[in-house]
Amino acid sequence: MSGSSPELPIVVLDALMPTAQRLVVNRRGSTVWDVESHRGHYAVKLGHPIEATADWPAQPWTALAPAREGAVLHRLGLDDLAYGEWERGTWNFQPWHEGPDLYRLWEPCREKDSPVEPHTSVALGCVEALAELHTKGWAHGDVQPAHFIIGPERTHLIDLALARGGHVPEGYDLPFRGCLVHYEAPEIARSVLTTGEAEPTQEADVYGLGASLLISATGWRAMEYPDDAPRPVQREAVANGKRRPVRVPGPLGELIDAMLSHAPEDRPTIYEAGKALSRVLAAEDRLTEAPVRAH
Template sequence: MPDATPELPAVVLDAISPTETRLVLNRRGSTVWDVESRRGRYAVKIGWPIEAAPGWEAQPWTALAPAREGAILYRLNGDFVAYGEWDQGTWNIQPWREGPDLYRAWEPCRAEGSSLEPHRSVALGCVEALAELHAEGWVHGDVQPAHFIIGPERTHLIDLALARGGRVPEAYDFPFRGCLVHYEAPEISRSVLATGEAEPTPAADVYALGASLLISATGWRAVEYPDDAPRAEQRQAVAEHRFRGVDVRGELGGIVREMLRPAPEDRPTIYEVGKALS
């Protein structure tokens, strides 16, 4: 996509007839929009391929991610979802989810000198959202704080482009090559380092949720490595489970530590986590 101010493709404008649009996210390979229309409020995602650049490999999968997510959402729920192609990639339209994400919701807990403990109800809402996905036979593959939206009535788990569990149109599918390393389970990092790909699992999702709860409550990553370390070096630290030794304050600390166990078979299931928090 050109470096100029991004615009919604004509095919999306025709599909949704927006009355108001707001650019929410503009990053390499994708944009996310908050769109009002006569039919309601929607999140619109646009994707295009990332070209190779110094220090970056080409990433053609970013062009397919919106349509892949749209196909998964269509299978999972009855909310209005549309997806399709434009001249540089794919797009999807999905319901807008209002509320802070997990990291923002626990910001007061991270304030200097704060003695606030993270609310168990917020953690439980995240657990319930992930448990619902697992109950449908899917794993998320990209669990991170930004993907939990703490709504007024329930918590929503968003960004399902990397999810696995059911059939996805072949034209929009692509291999799983890991996610944001801060939240990768050790077995995922080891597989990506060894083969370039991995298979996301419920246990890896549990680890990622534990890492998400930890960083949201404390501001610290679960695994220690330099902020500017190359991606392979970060993954090696995760693979070796160089645990930082930071715990969540209060009653959540014990269960989060269990979720972050290095061996997947030693972690609780998402249902066991929910039972412990209930």
């Protein structure tokens, strides 16, 4: 496929008979389309192996990610999806969620001297999406701003390819080797550095959401390391907890700070985070709705 424009496999074309399709991402190991069909509106994901180059080792398991995600979504109770295999790996289709992701939505907050503040209701929507997964006994493993889609009705947490919490068919399972370092909890970074692998946990998800809210609201990473540092050096900084101060005003800033606690047991659970934000939101509503009385 290198160089040429990717195409949907026949098996997916047969299943969906697209009336319109748009390529969303096409990068190492993964391709995503936005597909409309008489059956509905879907995200189609295709996985293929990442070949070894001078800069990175081969990553054969990226080929399995869509089928693994399909199996996870199915276990979580979603029926409107399908997954299977194509020549170079696996694929899935799942409902398309309309809306910007958290990073894009909060872009105005990141502009210099911006008067725009991050909305509590948006943060709460992200917390609720993650809480829904945690309630079912799962951990996401790859929490990042691009994975929260802020829809008109609710926020969706996407990309469950690395989620842990229930049975996944052995043939589609893949190792967890950490996530994007900006959102990786210290204990995960430490484990990846020492063993090459880690175990996704709900506590690490809470850290990942804290780091996602921080970077989306301010543009700043939670931890301090040079942009161009090699990945192991970045992980070392994360594992050692070289924190940056959280510069988000008010109770949201306090919550983010707690979510980024070095020790997993010091972080709030996602339910505690939800309760804290609900209280803030209720107080904000009282302020805006309070009638002005002139005596």
